[in-house]
Amino acid sequence: KQEVTQIPAALSVPEGENLVLNCSFTDSAIYNLQWFRQDPGKGLTSLLLIQSSQREQTSGRLNASLDKSSGRSTLYIAASQPGDSATYLCATYFNKFYFGSGTKLNVKP
């Protein structure tokens, strides 16, 4: 069974800092990997989707990479802002989604 792990569980950084969130998974047989953002008590907003044949995807200040062979993905956030404060979840997909437990990010003004 796929297991998805996210480290760190929580992260606090000053505004303007570049940061990296990590996601690891045990089974490399995936169709894709998706990064989400979740604000407290709310649903999930899709940030980036990386297909299994791709190495990375970019959207604005966000860049996500995927290394299937090592079972790792990273989400890079450039020039962080207080509005980026949220929980970030990664999920792999192979017939169904497997979610990590998330990294709670706090960007301090």
Next chain:
Amino acid sequence: SAVISQKPSRDICQRGTSLTIQCQVDSQVTMMFWYRQQPGQSLTLIATANQGSEATYESGFVIDKFPISRPNLTFSTLTVSNMSPEDSSIYLCSVEESGDTEAFFGQGTRLTVV
């Protein structure tokens, strides 16, 4: 991307009662799913809502407790039956659009059982 409307956004319910959550999508989608997110935890898949047939439940979830309907390709409901405080969670509807494995989520229903 699909726009998903989930109702209610939150509710406080008495134990022993039932709550039905609605999920409406603005376009036809192949797959619809229901997830539970208990406080401080990640998402757990409850079931896949199948159009015109019985939902497919994950291990640990049963139809009597979580009956699901999906009458068409744009709408589904999840009922949380005979609620107890342990059912207090965020319930999320998710869809995958036809031919795509990218998931989209509703805004969730925050349920508190007292």
